[in-house]
Amino acid sequence: MISSIFVVAQTVQERITALETASKLDSQILTEQFYFWTVVVMWLIHVGFMAYEAGAARRKNVMSTAMKNILTIAVITPTFYYFGWYIYGCMEEGWPKSGHDSPDAFPGFCGLTAPWSEGLGPNLQDHVSLVFFLAFLLFSWTTASIMSGAVIERIRLSAFLLLAVMLGSVVWILDAAWGWSSGGWLTTRFGFHDAIASGVVHGVAGAFTLGVLLNLGPRIGKYDLAGRARTFRPHNMHLSLMGLMLIFTGFYGFYAACLVIQSTAFPGWLNIYLSPTTLGTIAMVITFGFAGGFTGGWFASKGDPFWTLSGGLAGVIAVSAGADVYHPSLAYLLSFTGGMLAVWAGTYIEQKLRIDDAVGAVAVHGVCGFYGVFLVGIFAGGYPTGINSIESSMGGQLVGLLTFIPLGFLPGYAMSWVLKRMNLLRVSPEVELEGLDLAEFQRDFFPEFERVPEVIVGPDGEELEAAPILLDGYRRATHARATTRAGA
Amino acid sequence: MFDAFPFDEWSEEITTFWTFGTEGDVGTIILTILGVLLMIGSLIQFVRLETRKLDAQTAALRSALSAAEETIATVTVTTTTITTD
Numbered sequence: 323m324i325s326s327i328f329v330v331a332q333t334v335q336e337r338i339t340a341l342e343t344a345s346k347l348d349s350q351i352l353t354e355q356f357y358f359w360t361v362v363v364m365w366l367i368h369v370g371f372m373a374y375e376a377g378a379a380r381r382k383n384v385m386s387t388a389m390k391n392i393l394t395i396a397v398i399t400p401t402f403y404y405f406g407w408y409i410y411g412c413m414e415e416g417w418p419k420s421g422h423d424s425p426d427a428f429p430g431f432c433g434l435t436a437p438w439s440e441g442l443g444p445n446l447q448d449h450v451s452l453v454f455f456l457a458f459l460l461f462s463w464t465t466a467s468i469m470s471g472a473v474i475e476r477i478r479l480s481a482f483l484l485l486a487v488m489l490g491s492v493v494w495i496l497d498a499a500w501g502w503s504s505g506g507w508l509t510t511r512f513g514f515h516d517a518i519a520s521g522v523v524h525g526v527a528g529a530f531t532l533g534v535l536l537n538l539g540p541r542i543g544k545y546d547l548a549g550r551a552r553t554f555r556p557h558n559m560h561l562s563l564m565g566l567m568l569i570f571t572g573f574y575g576f577y578a579a580c581l582v583i584q585s586t587a588f589p590g591w592l593n594i595y596l597s598p599t600t601l602g603t604i605a606m607v608i609t610f611g612f613a614g615g616f617t618g619g620w621f622a623s624k625g626d627p628f629w630t631l632s633g634g635l636a637g638v639i640a641v642s643a644g645a646d647v648y649h650p651s652l653a654y655l656l657s658f659t660g661g662m663l664a665v666w667a668g669t670y671i672e673q674k675l676r677i678d679d680a681v682g683a684v685a686v687h688g689v690c691g692f693y694g695v696f697l698v699g700i701f702a703g704g705y706p707t708g709i710n711s712i713e714s715s716m717g718g719q720l721v722g723l724l725t726f727i728p729l730g731f732l733p734g735y736a737m738s739w740v741l742k743r744m745n746l747l748r749v750s751p752e753v754e755l756e757g758l759d760l761a762e763f764q765r766d767f768f769p770e771f772e773r774v775p776e777v778i779v780g781p782d783g784e785e786l787e788a789a790p791i792l793l794d795g796y797r798r799a800t801h802a803r804a805t806t807r808a809g810a
Numbered sequence: 811m812f813d814a815f816p817f818d819e820w821s822e823e824i825t826t827f828w829t830f831g832t833e834g835d836v837g838t839i840i841l842t843i844l845g846v847l848l849m850i851g852s853l854i855q856f857v858r859l860e861t862r863k864l865d866a867q868t869a870a871l872r873s874a875l876s877a878a879e880e881t882i883a884t885v886t887v888t889t890t891t892i893t894t895d
Contacts, residue, residue: 393856396852397849397852397853397856400845400848400849401849403845404842404845404846404849437842437845438833438834438838438839438842439833439834440832440833443828443832443833443838444827444828445833478860478864479856479860480856480857480859480860480861481857483853483856484853484856484857487853746857746861749864750864750868750871752867752868752871752872752875753864753867753868753871756867756871760867761863761864761867761868762860762863762864
């Protein structure tokens with residue numbers, strides 16, 4: 323009798339163990355599926371960036387603009403795999419290394435980020451590492467795409483790709499290791515809080531872009547002799563607006579991918595610092611962020627379509643840092659200010675600083691990204707962040723800002739300066755005037771459509787014939803500085 | 811249907827099979843090195859290929875521009891001569 327009870331108990335125990343194993347595997351596979359689908363949705367961000375920028379370009383530069391976005395994937399994917407991911411996994415403690423200030427949340431994570439490790443190859447025992455890598459890879463593409471739009475119509479494709487590698491596979495992922503990971507020193511020591519990457523992705527990419535733009539210079543004809551800004555007509559504004567809407571759709575995937583879920587390891591959803599939140603919370607914040615941002619952009623620009631949509635993006639970026647804790651009403655209010663700020667900052671950068679940012683990336687991503695980090699210090703101060711439960715504070719957020727602004731700006735400025743010295747940064751003035759498509763691809767990509775004279779909108783809003791303005795700008799450009807070695 | 815799937819017949823080796831070896835093996839390291847070489851080579855070649863294209867186009871445009879300017883200069887000189895005569 324007793325022996326039969328023992329046998330039954332043993333059978334039950336084996337059954338329970340088998341169910342636990344199966345449950346754990348199911349949970350891991352659900353996590354794997356979750357990240358897989360966020361990656362799929364995030365592809366729309368890049369479809370959107372390509373459409374957005376190609377639409378904003380003049381007809382003569384459409385394909386060269388689009389190819390930047392496509393080849394971004396070709397260069398960042400391998401570089402992020404071979405060294406970018408390792409930076410994230412192994413540099414959380416900062417430099418010089420002083421050890422974690424907290425228990426290592428994921429013991430052995432550093433070793434799993436080497437390209438020859440079991441974490442980055444086919445592994446039937448690991449359903450999470452590869453999809454987690456892929457989600458971060460898509461973030462990396464996004465950082466490069468942020469820079470991509472600002473530099474169109476005069477940067478060399480290859481120069482952009484080298485800069486994209488620096489930004490996407492080194493700079494942003496280093497700041498993510500420091501301030502966007504469970505063991506990052508900014509979080510474990512200062513309680514730095516940037517849940518959905520306002521500063522970590524957008525702010526840093528915007529600062530990097532600003533550094534590049536200072537060396538790249540404006541497009542020929544952008545400014546008149548008095549330094550007043552002219553406007554180039556986008557060849558297809560509908561395409562640009564559709565691109566922005568695709569970016570917005572992809573942003574839901576971006577937001578979701580910023581959370582962590584693994585039900586057998588911890589209950590519910592966690593943010594990147596392993597503090598609890600819910601998917602619904604961040605989904606509400608992004609949605610109200612768009613609503614407030616569109617409204618702010620509309621009013622600040624007095625109804626300009628481009629800035630209204632850009633305002634939506636800026637609004638979301640402004641509330642992303644605190645998206646795991648903000649109330650929807652707070653997100654609506656703050657994103658409204660973010661949308662307005664983007665318009666004002668964009669106008670200031672273009673007209674006062676005379677920096678030719680073709681799509682307003684520095685204002686939308688850079689200014690509003692860091693603005694979002696700042697807002698957390700005010701509206702989420704006291705929130706216990708991360709595994710050390712250090713309270714978010716204005717001081718901690720300022721430490722983050724003081725770290726990230728130079729971390730983004732200086733590499734962008736230095737690398738573009740070197741490329742400029744080597745005459746590899748910008749196309750020649752002749753090619754810029756003719757259009758990059760003919761030089762890069764030897765063809766016009768609208769063969770059935772007759773070319774019409776190019777038009778430029780003057781500082782006072784009047785439409786002007788572009789040819790004399792561009793030729794004047796060309797003469798000034800060729801007399802002011804050396805051009806390429808070609809034909810020399 | 812799935813209950814009848816022959817899990818037990820799977821080889822243990824299948825769970826650790828990588829092409830050319832498992833993690834950290836010589837084969838994997840060699841693949842990694844080859845991948846890194848392709849990555850670096852492609853970055854260099856992106857620059858070289860584009861430089862060739864842009865230089866050629868710039869040279870062509872400059873010669874066309876100087877030819878046009880010479881034509882304009884010739885026409886201007888001729889017109890001036892005729893007018894003077």
